Amino acid sequence: MLEFKNVTFKYDEDETDMLENLSFDVNEGEFISIIGRSGCGKSTVFRLINGLLTPQKGEILFDGQNIKSMRNYSAYMPQKDLLFPWRTIEKNISLAMEIQKKSKAEIKKQAEEMLKEVGLWEYKDKYPKDLSGGMRQRASFARTLLSGSSLFLLDEPFSALDSLTKISLQEWLLTEWEKHKKTVLFITHDVEEAIFLSEKIYVVSDFPITHFEEFKIPLPYPRKREDMKRSDIVELKEMLIKNLRQEAVL
Ligand SMILES: Nc1ncnc2c1ncn2[C@@H]1O[C@H](COP(=O)(O)OP(=O)(O)OP(=O)(O)O)[C@@H](O)[C@H]1O
Numbered sequence: 001m002l003e004f005k006n007v008t009f010k011y012d013e014d015e016t017d018m019l020e021n022l023s024f025d026v027n028e029g030e031f032i033s034i035i036g037r038s039g040c041g042k043s044t045v046f047r048l049i050n051g052l053l054t055p056q057k058g059e060i061l062f063d064g065q066n067i068k069s070m071r072n073y074s075a076y077m078p079q080k081d082l083l084f085p086w087r088t089i090e091k092n093i094s095l096a097m098e099i100q101k102k103s104k105a106e107i108k109k110q111a112e113e114m115l116k117e118v119g120l121w122e123y124k125d126k127y128p129k130d131l132s133g134g135m136r137q138r139a140s141f142a143r144t145l146l147s148g149s150s151l152f153l154l155d156e157p158f159s160a161l162d163s164l165t166k167i168s169l170q171e172w173l174l175t176e177w178e179k180h181k182k183t184v185l186f187i188t189h190d191v192e193e194a195i196f197l198s199e200k201i202y203v204v205s206d207f208p209i210t211h212f213e214e215f216k217i218p219l220p221y222p223r224k225r226e227d228m229k230r231s232d233i234v235e236l237k238e239m240l241i242k243n244l245r246q247e248a249v250l
């Protein structure tokens, strides 16, 4: 579905490349997490995918087509929600549909279904400031789902939440993913979160980024918390943490 082919990228003001000849694939319906030390270029990869940045060399393809000529193929959800404070929750999640010029009746119907699905129906007339952090992230996710894109770029969406809210949102996200069959790329600093959620983890282990180290998670879906205690999973987690810490020292 998504293909990086020998992508090289450098920020104008930098001397060295951030990405060098990076190639990787993402298949339709996959849930992949990307982990790597702070500042290694993870969000930059997302900005290249959504076309906010353009590579100096190489190609980025979506369903075999260069993304240069495409729009609305991916939806980006950052750590801090991008809900508009002056719009109600219902109006916030309806935004993409308004831009797509859907009819008022259609927008209302889809917004209602989605608000019920994410458990925010009673909050539809509230403003973002009236919601908890977890609720705001659910509202952001509802908006992302209604954008009509099939590739979701989630950039540390749960990192600002307390640990209990985070755990319930992780489970909630997996249920939504299994239901909607979207393709998810998920950036996180939290190795346990990456293991619990993903089918595969891409580790950024070099600079400039020339490749991702790939780890498959040997757990079936639906995921269970108890599985995180399995000895092979604990070992994998320790190995990934060690790997990331070594890089942090360099
Ligand atoms: N617009 C920009 N212009 C120049 N350099 C930038 C720009 N945005 C980011 N950088 C630099 O590029 C590097 C990678 O940034 P990026 O945001 O991709 O890292 P990251 O892996 O997402 O980090 P974090 O885990 O802290 O979010 C950083 O050193 C950053 O300072």
Ligand SMILES: [Mg+2]
Residues within 6 Å of the ligand: 042, 043, 044, 155
């Ligand atoms: Mg980042």
